[in-house]
Amino acid sequence: MNSKFAFKLMGVVVLLSLTLTACGGAPAKGEGEVDIVAWPGYIERGANDPNYDWVTAFEKETGCKVNVKDAATSDEMVQLINGGGFDLVTASGDASLRLVYGGSVQEIDINKIPSYKNVDPRLQNAPWHTVNGKHYGVSYQWGPNVLMYNTKVFPTAPTSWDVVFKEQTLPDGKSNKDRVQGYVGPIYIADAALYLKYHNPELGITDPYELTQPQFDAAINLLKEQRKIAPKYWGDYNIQIEDFKSEGFVAAPSWPYQVNLLVADGQPIASTIPVEGATGWADTTMMAKNAPHPNCAYKWLEHSLDPKVQGDVAAWFGSNPAVPAGCTSSDLLGPDGCKTNGYDNFDKIYFWKTPIADCGNGQNNCVTYDKWTEAFTAIVGQ
Numbered sequence: 001m002n003s004k005f006a007f008k009l010m011g012v013v014v015l016l017s018l019t020l021t022a023c024g025g026a027p028a029k030g031e032g033e034v035d036i037v038a039w040p041g042y043i044e045r046g047a048n049d050p051n052y053d054w055v056t057a058f059e060k061e062t063g064c065k066v067n068v069k070d071a072a073t074s075d076e077m078v079q080l081i082n083g084g085g086f087d088l089v090t091a092s093g094d095a096s097l098r099l100v101y102g103g104s105v106q107e108i109d110i111n112k113i114p115s116y117k118n119v120d121p122r123l124q125n126a127p128w129h130t131v132n133g134k135h136y137g138v139s140y141q142w143g144p145n146v147l148m149y150n151t152k153v154f155p156t157a158p159t160s161w162d163v164v165f166k167e168q169t170l171p172d173g174k175s176n177k178d179r180v181q182g183y184v185g186p187i188y189i190a191d192a193a194l195y196l197k198y199h200n201p202e203l204g205i206t207d208p209y210e211l212t213q214p215q216f217d218a219a220i221n222l223l224k225e226q227r228k229i230a231p232k233y234w235g236d237y238n239i240q241i242e243d244f245k246s247e248g249f250v251a252a253p254s255w256p257y258q259v260n261l262l263v264a265d266g267q268p269i270a271s272t273i274p275v276e277g278a279t280g281w282a283d284t285t286m287m288a289k290n291a292p293h294p295n296c297a298y299k300w301l302e303h304s305l306d307p308k309v310q311g312d313v314a315a316w317f318g319s320n321p322a323v324p325a326g327c328t329s330s331d332l333l334g335p336d337g338c339k340t341n342g343y344d345n346f347d348k349i350y351f352w353k354t355p356i357a358d359c360g361n362g363q364n365n366c367v368t369y370d371k372w373t374e375a376f377t378a379i380v381g382q
Helices: 003-023 056-062 074-083 093-101 114-118 186-199 213-227 237-246 256-264 294-304 307-317 324-328 343-348 369-380
Strands: 033-038 065-070 088-091 138-144 146-150 181-183 232-234 251-254 269-272 278-287 349-351
Touching (some): 088 093, 093 278, 138 294, 138 307, 138 343, 146 256, 181 186, 186 213, 186 369, 232 237, 256 307, 343 349
Parallel strands (some): 181 232
Antiparallel strands (some): 138 278, 146 251, 146 269
């Protein structure tokens, strides 16, 4: 072949390749791996149960090896992402806006995620990951913070959160003192506020994450009262499981994940959403500002919205899919899995979000998250 012609032909090929890439005609090549900070149980490769594996096929298809770092709390997630070296994080609402306003995560180009259109419309522009019309993540799973209880102590489900907030005699004739737990994060203040919203309407609480100083003080006082009967606040799901199996705890806020694991272990455990309602989490997969493997990260974001993946995750974690089609796309979840996991309770859940000064009442008079952290740390340290 004439060398000059060959050179021109090569130039045309390169130009065509660049044009296709720019127009989205050719997918970006992955970097070989993706590093994710996630809640335990959110990213399974069959190590715990071979039936639950939504990683292996992704790795084979994309060539992107998935590395996972479990984090037990939202604060740990924020610290890990701020420390660098990770691509993605499955952030709950009490962390997501901290990451956005702190400049720790980048805006997501939803045009690179074809399946974004399949996300539940109620989650596509949710305030815990959408700021000024910009998307900073992709919804993954959601669920309630349930009241977990021992069925031998409670023959029928407790109807109120007061069993963990107020000292009282339980149905087994014994006090709840030293037998109940709270949750370890400052966001737990919202659970106290939600309880007061129902029982003390004169406080005027409309949103448990938007508290004026008097409302905040009332919630703190309730938690101080709880501290007298709650010797422990759980943060690690494994430790809470052991607490209920061997340490005598009989009631506590929890996730469906712990409930499912305890029930599978044959423990006398069940859960309920009491009359006051419940806080909850709608978790968002967010990309670190300086993600070292952005192409593989975008591939994972697309993969995470696959209906079968969504359903399988929901079956394992006891959560609900962010993609409604996930409710009918997983044999592991089954036809009634979403109903069992509280899918119909979406409108009853007050989803975690980072408390900021700008209240929904149109005034800049709400207590900010740093004050939540300061007050809650003081209570736990008592």
